[in-house]
Amino acid sequence: xxxxxxxxxxxxxxxxxxxxxxxxxxxxxxxxxxxxxxxxxxxxxxxxxxxxxxxxxxxxxxxxxxxxxxxxxxxxxxxxxxxxxxxxxxxxxxxxxxxxxxxxxxxxxxxxxxxxxxxxxxxxxxxxxxxxxxxxxxxxxxxxxxxxxxxxxxxxxxxxxxxxxxxxxxxxxxxxxxxxxxxxxxxxxxxxxxxxxxxxxxxxxxxxxxxxxxxxxxxxxxxxxxxxxxxxxxxxxxxxxxxxxxxxxxxxxxxxxxxxxxxxxxxxxxxxxxxxx
Amino acid sequence: xxxxxxxxxxxxxxxxxxxxxxxxxxxxxxxxxxxxxxxxxxxxxxxxxxxxxxxxxxxxxxxxxxxxxxxxxxxxxxxxxxxxxxxxxxxxxxxxxxxxxxxxxxxxxxxxxxxxxxxxxxxxxxxxxxxxxxxxxxxxxxxxxxxxxxxxxxxxxxxxxxxxxxxxxxxxxxxxxxxxxxxxxxxxxxxxxxxxxxxxxxxxxxxxxxxxxxxxxxxxxxxxxxxxxxxxxxxxxxxxxxxxxxxxxxxxxxxxxxxxxxxxxxxxx
Numbered sequence: 001x002x003x004x005x006x007x008x009x010x011x012x013x014x015x016x017x018x019x020x021x022x023x024x025x026x027x028x029x030x031x032x033x034x035x036x037x038x039x040x041x042x043x044x045x046x047x048x049x050x051x052x053x054x055x056x057x058x059x060x061x062x063x064x065x066x067x068x069x070x071x072x073x074x075x076x077x078x079x080x081x082x083x084x085x086x087x088x089x090x091x092x093x094x095x096x097x098x099x100x101x102x103x104x105x106x107x108x109x110x111x112x113x114x115x116x117x118x119x120x121x122x123x124x125x126x127x128x129x130x131x132x133x134x135x136x137x138x139x140x141x142x143x144x145x146x147x148x149x150x151x152x153x154x155x156x157x158x159x160x161x162x163x164x165x166x167x168x169x170x171x172x173x174x175x176x177x178x179x180x181x182x183x184x185x186x187x188x189x190x191x192x193x194x195x196x197x198x199x200x201x202x203x204x205x206x207x208x209x210x211x212x213x214x215x216x217x218x219x220x221x222x223x224x225x226x227x228x229x230x231x232x233x234x235x236x237x238x239x240x241x242x243x244x245x246x247x248x249x250x251x252x253x254x255x256x257x258x259x260x261x262x263x264x265x266x267x268x269x270x271x272x273x274x275x276x277x
Numbered sequence: 278x279x280x281x282x283x284x285x286x287x288x289x290x291x292x293x294x295x296x297x298x299x300x301x302x303x304x305x306x307x308x309x310x311x312x313x314x315x316x317x318x319x320x321x322x323x324x325x326x327x328x329x330x331x332x333x334x335x336x337x338x339x340x341x342x343x344x345x346x347x348x349x350x351x352x353x354x355x356x357x358x359x360x361x362x363x364x365x366x367x368x369x370x371x372x373x374x375x376x377x378x379x380x381x382x383x384x385x386x387x388x389x390x391x392x393x394x395x396x397x398x399x400x401x402x403x404x405x406x407x408x409x410x411x412x413x414x415x416x417x418x419x420x421x422x423x424x425x426x427x428x429x430x431x432x433x434x435x436x437x438x439x440x441x442x443x444x445x446x447x448x449x450x451x452x453x454x455x456x457x458x459x460x461x462x463x464x465x466x467x468x469x470x471x472x473x474x475x476x477x478x479x480x481x482x483x484x485x486x487x488x489x490x491x492x493x494x495x496x497x498x499x500x501x502x503x504x505x506x507x508x509x510x511x512x513x514x515x516x517x518x519x520x521x522x523x524x525x526x527x528x529x530x531x532x533x534x535x536x537x538x539x540x541x542x543x544x545x546x
Contacts, residue, residue, distance in 0.1 A: 172376045179346050179370045180390045180441065190389070194380035271380050271421040 091150025107166025141222030161203025165196025332498030390441030
């Protein structure tokens with residue numbers, strides 16, 4: 001506590017302020033992050049009930065929740081989630097592994113970079129989903145084409161992040177490896193990959209976001225299951241509540257992916273804990 | 278970032294001493310202009326000798342060391358390094374900045390060279406424990422570098438080079454970034470480890486005091502293009518203690534002589 005008067009300033013230890021549990025709850029981060037969505041939902045509900053908001057496009061949150069509970073009871077929602085998650089995960093693996101390999105290879109070899117990067121950079125601006133018709137022509141309309149299109153989307157994110165990570169590794173670490181006579185493979189394993197890991201995780205994070213976007217669109221074609229299919233189907237039959245359930249589920253999946261990735265990152269990059277390099 | 282190592286330095290012709298540098302020169306082009314970093318460097322270093330090279334900044338000291346470390350190739354002349362034991366690495370470098378890998382624990386950093394050579398784990402453990410203890414890193418084995426102070430990181434860097442057991446240690450102003458107390462402590466520890474292992478050391482510094490405290494011989498480099506200008510024998514008895522040495526009048530006199538020479542280079546007169 002600081003008490004200031006004309007002739008002196010007195011700085012003393014703070015008294016232990018014991019705030020009431022209620023005021024502590026109101027000030028907590030968790031409360032703030034939950035409060036604002038709840039306020040919005042309540043407002044929404046009120047507007048629909050008061051016929052100020054068109055329930056055909058913006059069904060009352062309560063009716064969406066009822067629909068969600070119905071779908072949970074029937075178990076259908078879990079089947080859709082399982083399919084979408086499996087497509088995302090398989091596609092992510094399919095894209096992340098080559099993305100990592102190419103990123104490390106190009107990052108450490110200026111020669112390979114000179115030859116390969118222009119080609120990859122030229123493909124990058126193409127919206128990935130625009131390749132989907134071609135992918136379906138090649139791989140059929142089944143699940144393979146969905147894995148491939150998710151893989152393509154993830155590949156670019158992981159590739160560019162890994163490349164940036166490897167190129168940004170402080171040159172001194174490569175000098176040390178060279179001075180210690182590390183072989184090429186040892187340099188990849190002990191310097192390039194661990195040094196680029198923080199960037200690689202950023203790439204995975206962006207990649208999973210892309211994967212979800214792509215899979216939702218791709219599930220419009222050649223399948224009868226998946227959260228994306230559910231959203232498109234509800235559009236065709238004008239069942240807006242199902243659409244909202246789909247949107248909630250997709251948002252929830254995205255959140256879970258990011259949470260898992262964060263956990264993984266903490267386990268794999270223990271030296272990043274303090275936020276240092 | 279090239280992985281390709283310059284293939285230059287080691288020649289099978291037996292040099293007179295441990296390291297023999299003959300008419301060495303290094304120039305590189307910076308855009309349009311050609312910069313000569315080193316010219317006409319000649320030096321013989323005996324096995325087990327501790328030499329220090331002092332010089333004004335930008336004189337090519339580090340370039341010379343990087344050539345000895347096989348990180349860069351000279352553009353003129355040659356370096357001959359005799360190899361006494363093919364089973365151990367020829368040289369290890371201790372860098373100016375913190376070159377400790379942030380993604381490895383201190384133990385794994387210190388073990389780096391041995392792990393690359395696939396030394397049996399029990400031997401790695403023994404060597405690493407030994408040098409961590411000598412470098413005052415006891416109890417920090419499982420810490421990551423970000424949890425350590427600059428001084429501790431540099432200790433780890435020294436321990437990493439020593440446990441790699443090279444024939445030659447190349448040190449590039451390793452203590453420049455440290456505070457006075459840590460510097461004095463690490464200098465004494467370095468001398469102790471060195472006297473135990475009897476390695477050949479080429480130590481680069483801009484500090485005359487540091488050169489006098491550590492070395493058997495101080496070589497003074499000229500400003501760019503760098504070349505060796507003079508040499509001073511330093512025969513204070515060993516083992517040395519930093520502040521005992523600094524109290525010795527010959528220390529002050531020798532230091533002044535070197536400074537007079539260096540001063541010409543720094544001021545360019």
